Amino acid sequence: MIVLVPGDPLRPRRPDEHFAAEADAARAAGLDVAVVDHDALATPDGARRAVARVPEGTGTAVYRGWMLPAGHYPAFAAALAARGVTLRTGPGQYRQAHELPGWYPALAAVTPASAWTTGDDRDGFDRAAATLGPGPAVLRDYTKSMKHHWHEAAYIPDLADTAAAWTVASRFRELRDDDFTGGFVLRRFEPFGTAEVRTWWRGGACRLIGPHPDTPHDAPPAGLDLSTVAPLVAALDLPFVTVDLALRTDGEWRVIELGDGQVSDRPSTVDPGTFVTAVL
Template sequence: MRVLFCTDPLVDRRPDRAFAPEVEAADEVGLPWSCVDFEALVAGDVAAALHRVSAKDELEVAIYRGWMLPLAAYDALFAGLGARGLQLVNDPAAYRSAHLLPAALPHLGEDTPQTVVMPQGDRLEWPQIHAALAQFGGRALVVKDYVKSRKHEWSDACFIRAADDVAEVRRVVGNFLERQGDDLVGGLVFRAYEPLVPLGNHPKSDMPLPREWRRFIADGRPLVEAPAWEIADAVAPPEFAELARRVPSRFFSLDLAERQAGGWIAVELGDGQVAGLPPRLDPARFYRALVAWDPRPIGP
């Protein structure tokens, strides 16, 4: 198994400094790693992106730990590595199944809040948006695109107090669209807001910090987990084993939160290769878990 880190944009022979704790942890447990040029990959130059990745004589699993990749870039990475004898742990279909919320919804099933998806190809105009939100009545909502929210701009570009409040919807959604700009992925996603067990508020954005955990799943089984926030929290979520088995991905993250009304919900999925480590998850613990998992290649 080999780990692939993003190259430092200033020094292409070393990993991006943002991943330094993970690189140190990989070295500590003896996991070999290589650098992938993220900028070249996104620009479509696969040969340049992988020029520091040596070819393998025997098929080997690779796990990418880097910045989120657009779908086309992930496809190119998968193919380019395959030509070098490296098999990304998740194929492109698996990447989509967890990385894009609309693709994840069938696997989340009833374990996640009510959701409305409006693809960018449709008319994202106010009459259509208000019509789509009518099914929520006066419930509170959160808005995001297929991949990201602006949760750290909670009151301005994420949280909608009431779906039937025309002015509020236009204010928050308008801010979200303007600030996402060309980075908008897929379209708009509206999710019913579930009141969650509160732990506090973010010191900078004032975003409410709920009891929420991030769990990494490997081949259908929990690999490692930790609270999503720096606030100490010892109450871990239940197993959600059936949900984990439904997701057609070898390696993904599952974010779980406790409802004030009781029980836990699945907030979202993420591809395990681009999901960040929670602040209270020691990178060494994460990499020891990867070594213990030691995924084998699939197919010939």
């Protein structure tokens, strides 16, 4: 297997500094490592140029890098396939894990109730709000929230106040700008009493439990019970994902997010060697 990481923009033959430690750990574990040009991947026709430094015929690949729009991933996979390299996560699997509408139905029982739109028009937003019903909600798009702009672009105190809700949505859309993905997603607000925990899953089994990258020094609790979540994640049949959880104030663990493991950040407090051994 070969691990693909973004190249340093100034020294393109070397891994980007953010992923250099993982690249070193992968080599130490006996894995091949190659760099790709992430800037080229982010353009509609740059995939072949992006993978030019990947050795031909090297078999199965796992990408560990910056987030890619799901619409760009098929070209990435096709450019690698032309060089005899197959991404372990296929384009359909990547979209399913990367965008909330892909994974939500399978995890609906263990995650906040959600409704979403296709596109960013007001009518669709109002229909999604009516589907979820009155009460507080958290806003995001298919891939990301603006939780660091909580009161202006994430938290909606009451969806029944349609004008105020649309003000939050408009500000969210403005801040996301060209990165806005898919449509608006409204999620029922639930009160949580702990920092999030990031769990890493390979082949449908949890391989590593650690803190969330936003709170790297908040260690996860010992004996985290994943018995309810595990069969639901396994049933998705996705090769490499992360599942972020938090403890609701009533004592129930809830899924906050599922993401593709290739583009999920490793917390700074998780040793790169431990990480590579566990998940790659």
